[in-house]
Amino acid sequence: MRTLARALAGICGAQHVVTHPHARATYASDALAHYAETPGVVVLPGSAEEVRRVVAACHRAQVPWVARGAGSGLSGGALPLAEGVLIALQRLRRILSVRLEDQRVVVEPGVTNLAVSHAVAPTHFYPPDPSSQVVCTVGGNVAENAGGAHCFKYGFTTNYVTALEVVLSDGSVAQLRREDPGYDLLGAFVGSEGTLGIATQIELRVVPVPERVRTLVIFFADTSAAGEAVSAIVSAGIVPGAIEMMDRLSIAAAEGAVHAGYRLDAGAALIVELDGPRDECDERFAQVRALCEAAGGRDAWIAADESERALIWKARKAAFAAMGRISPAYFVQDGVIPRTRLPEVLRRIDALASAHELRVANVFHAGDGNLHPLVCYDPAVAGEPERAERLASEILVACVDAGGSITGEHGVGVDKKRSMGLMFDETDLEAFQRLRCAFDPDGLANPGKVMPSPRLCGEVPGPYRAHPLERAGIAERM
Amino acid sequence: VSAVATPRTPREAAELIAGSASVRPRGGGTKLGWGIPAPAPELELRTSGLARILAHESGDFTAVLEAGVPLAEAQAAFARAGQMLALDPPDLGGATIGGVLATADAGPLAHRFGTPRELVLGITVALADGAIAKSGGTVIKNVAGYDLGKLFTGAFGTLGTILAVCVRLHPRPQHTATARGRTEDPDALASAARTLAAAPLEPLALDVAWRAGGGELLARFVPGAAAGRAVALLREHGLQAEAVEDDDALWERQRAGQRAVWARPGTEQTARPDAQAAAIVRVAAPASRLADVIRAACTHGGSLTGRAGMGISYVALAPAAVPALRTQLGAHACVVLDAPEELRASLDPWGMEEGPALELMRRVKARFDPAGACSPGRFVGAI
Numbered sequence: 001m002r003t004l005a006r007a008l009a010g011i012c013g014a015q016h017v018v019t020h021p022h023a024r025a026t027y028a029s030d031a032l033a034h035y036a037e038t039p040g041v042v043v044l045p046g047s048a049e050e051v052r053r054v055v056a057a058c059h060r061a062q063v064p065w066v067a068r069g070a071g072s073g074l075s076g077g078a079l080p081l082a083e084g085v086l087i088a089l090q091r092l093r094r095i096l097s098v099r100l101e102d103q104r105v106v107v108e109p110g111v112t113n114l115a116v117s118h119a120v121a122p123t124h125f126y127p128p129d130p131s132s133q134v135v136c137t138v139g140g141n142v143a144e145n146a147g148g149a150h151c152f153k154y155g156f157t158t159n160y161v162t163a164l165e166v167v168l169s170d171g172s173v174a175q176l177r178r179e180d181p182g183y184d185l186l187g188a189f190v191g192s193e194g195t196l197g198i199a200t201q202i203e204l205r206v207v208p209v210p211e212r213v214r215t216l217v218i219f220f221a222d223t224s225a226a227g228e229a230v231s232a233i234v235s236a237g238i239v240p241g242a243i244e245m246m247d248r249l250s251i252a253a254a255e256g257a258v259h260a261g262y263r264l265d266a267g268a269a270l271i272v273e274l275d276g277p278r279d280e281c282d283e284r285f286a287q288v289r290a291l292c293e294a295a296g297g298r299d300a301w302i303a304a305d306e307s308e309r310a311l312i313w314k315a316r317k318a319a320f321a322a323m324g325r326i327s328p329a330y331f332v333q334d335g336v337i338p339r340t341r342l343p344e345v346l347r348r349i350d351a352l353a354s355a356h357e358l359r360v361a362n363v364f365h366a367g368d369g370n371l372h373p374l375v376c377y378d379p380a381v382a383g384e385p386e387r388a389e390r391l392a393s394e395i396l397v398a399c400v401d402a403g404g405s406i407t408g409e410h411g412v413g414v415d416k417k418r419s420m421g422l423m424f425d426e427t428d429l430e431a432f433q434r435l436r437c438a439f440d441p442d443g444l445a446n447p448g449k450v451m452p453s454p455r456l457c458g459e460v461p462g463p464y465r466a467h468p469l470e471r472a473g474i475a476e477r478m
Numbered sequence: 479v480s481a482v483a484t485p486r487t488p489r490e491a492a493e494l495i496a497g498s499a500s501v502r503p504r505g506g507g508t509k510l511g512w513g514i515p516a517p518a519p520e521l522e523l524r525t526s527g528l529a530r531i532l533a534h535e536s537g538d539f540t541a542v543l544e545a546g547v548p549l550a551e552a553q554a555a556f557a558r559a560g561q562m563l564a565l566d567p568p569d570l571g572g573a574t575i576g577g578v579l580a581t582a583d584a585g586p587l588a589h590r591f592g593t594p595r596e597l598v599l600g601i602t603v604a605l606a607d608g609a610i611a612k613s614g615g616t617v618i619k620n621v622a623g624y625d626l627g628k629l630f631t632g633a634f635g636t637l638g639t640i641l642a643v644c645v646r647l648h649p650r651p652q653h654t655a656t657a658r659g660r661t662e663d664p665d666a667l668a669s670a671a672r673t674l675a676a677a678p679l680e681p682l683a684l685d686v687a688w689r690a691g692g693g694e695l696l697a698r699f700v701p702g703a704a705a706g707r708a709v710a711l712l713r714e715h716g717l718q719a720e721a722v723e724d725d726d727a728l729w730e731r732q733r734a735g736q737r738a739v740w741a742r743p744g745t746e747q748t749a750r751p752d753a754q755a756a757a758i759v760r761v762a763a764p765a766s767r768l769a770d771v772i773r774a775a776c777t778h779g780g781s782l783t784g785r786a787g788m789g790i791s792y793v794a795l796a797p798a799a800v801p802a803l804r805t806q807l808g809a810h811a812c813v814v815l816d817a818p819e820e821l822r823a824s825l826d827p828w829g830m831e832e833g834p835a836l837e838l839m840r841r842v843k844a845r846f847d848p849a850g851a852c853s854p855g856r857f858v859g860a861i
Binding site: 168239411432439 | 535537538539540560582592593595596603605609610611612613615616617618619620621622623624625626628629631632633637648649651672675676677678679680700702703704707762764765766787789790811813828829830833834835836837838839841842844845846857858859
């Protein structure tokens, strides 16, 4: 590792290579702080060419690496390796070109999500909007196929990436363009959680800013009634920019933190945002309000201006952080269910929570069925963290049983790789591994993530030699 | 073809594939003429026995289809629930969901709803060794595992055979209205298209056409104020513009413009009215280069049908003119789709250059189909 660190210093400058244990320790976790591992060495390349040379040096030394953007991921996808290199991309933050006539922007991976929208304002914006958008990077968004509150109408990161320059684990560089003939390697790369390579240039599609945005929050007796309102809206052919639901516990937590004016006596709050051409938007907004009221919604608060809209959203976006006010610790889940199964799945979550004697707050992207149950627990109470972890996994089982997924936008990372078997059998995982091996036959790119158990790529025929991960005891041949 | 098989179950299909030295799946057979002419495979696997709509969850706007379901049949079923699969490629008759996805063929709705890949939520495939693997799922938001749906869509059967897919559906507009503008100036047409693409009007489709010295811009809307506003914008750009309420025929013609053969479902395939235009070249160029592509099409005696907001154009021209068109548009990806076999044998219809991307594609092929049994010889780099 020391020899490699010297080589990295030769590439990026000694000031951009972190070797001191205390300094390295600051990179030990991403936003999922209960996984921590101090990386062997941290390097901060300053250009795409430096990234390429760093990856090539790792390949020569057969040392695995993990790429990291802002470290705001929620699945441990950027968890470092003690015997590996952490490649931090935060210095690559230039916006390389803005071509509004083609609705395209080219950025380096360390540019933040929000900076893309700022670069194309006021006429255009970049739709994927994870809650961390002020800090999270586009490179990380590409790795995780990040979503956000506006996916139901606008889609995910994968719908907006039109070209990538990627550095592969052997140090070669490939240009992947959406409209080029051949396999959609770009589509396969987006969402691959840093296991296929590092994107060093990213071309994104941006879209016109909607002419009108109308936002309301309306309150229901319980989440079932709010769920009925969501179904009524979607069945009417209305495609809101966002539909978000909060339950009683999350309303209480958020209100305690931001005092937005949500009703504390309600069992559920539904935030609906419509955007689009002005006449169409106004007409559908009236329809949405009527449908909500028909489903038992009351006390509709319609944002009168941009500051009220911001306040409504502030409460929603504060829900995670505010949970600290009502619980010393919590696990966030990211399960997805078919939207029509919402009432029964919520009942099952309630039953599971009672059985474990724990509280679960629910905040979710109701349009696309993406639940974010927050499992509250107290680390100081013996056995409670373990119970909370069991409850969190049982919630994922409930989601998959209902025909859903273990993760809608946070990614598998290390956190959910043990749950992959709920959705995929050995044949499916084997097919995934074929793709991974085509990109990274030596298993150097973010090993130990996504797949439930480490596995190596089949070798081309030849004499057996121990794989570096085998020697390091990280993986065994299967 | 030395043998034809029509399996009735996914397992039967997978066993047939595993037992063949080479296999080519066939749905409606409407796009078999695309790609590099390749020797006949040992087995042609027809998907007509795998043609069930396995699920249509109308409340969730999803459906699970076997590969052999004719697209038109699926659309009819979805329409009964007021829904649609937002995928409208030209259909010469009998095009199946498996074939449309394997070739990534798309129509005007791609402007609003994305390419075929973006509508696939989950996929089940048979690999060369007979394994049946799946990825994705049946929900509209899902990032668990690798997205093999993206990889197999547009792979022309070279990584394995698509057996079934889960797709996202959308509300089906009961009526539409189209803003239509006409001009004889390619720059005015391109500039009007850019303005509409940047306007916050949210059309369902934004197409252009250039035929016989004149151009047309078509923007399709759910009826409402937006269509009228689009007409006003077109007039500001000097186009003769009107709103067309009964617009189905306009869009059928746009779709037909993407193919060298032209027929309605259920009829014999016939040549285009402009019979010498027996080749179609799909050009991907930045949206701002539209006027250049129109001029290139005109220079080589061709006509053009295009997705103006996406930068995709289909140029129809005489086969003999294809090499010159490609040379002129050399900076852009030009894929030859419909064309006589001699032409597709004499030049690389994919126009794919050697380089790291193609090398990576070969590595993907080698991992999924090491013996080269799946639709061999037809795809990029003769994969």
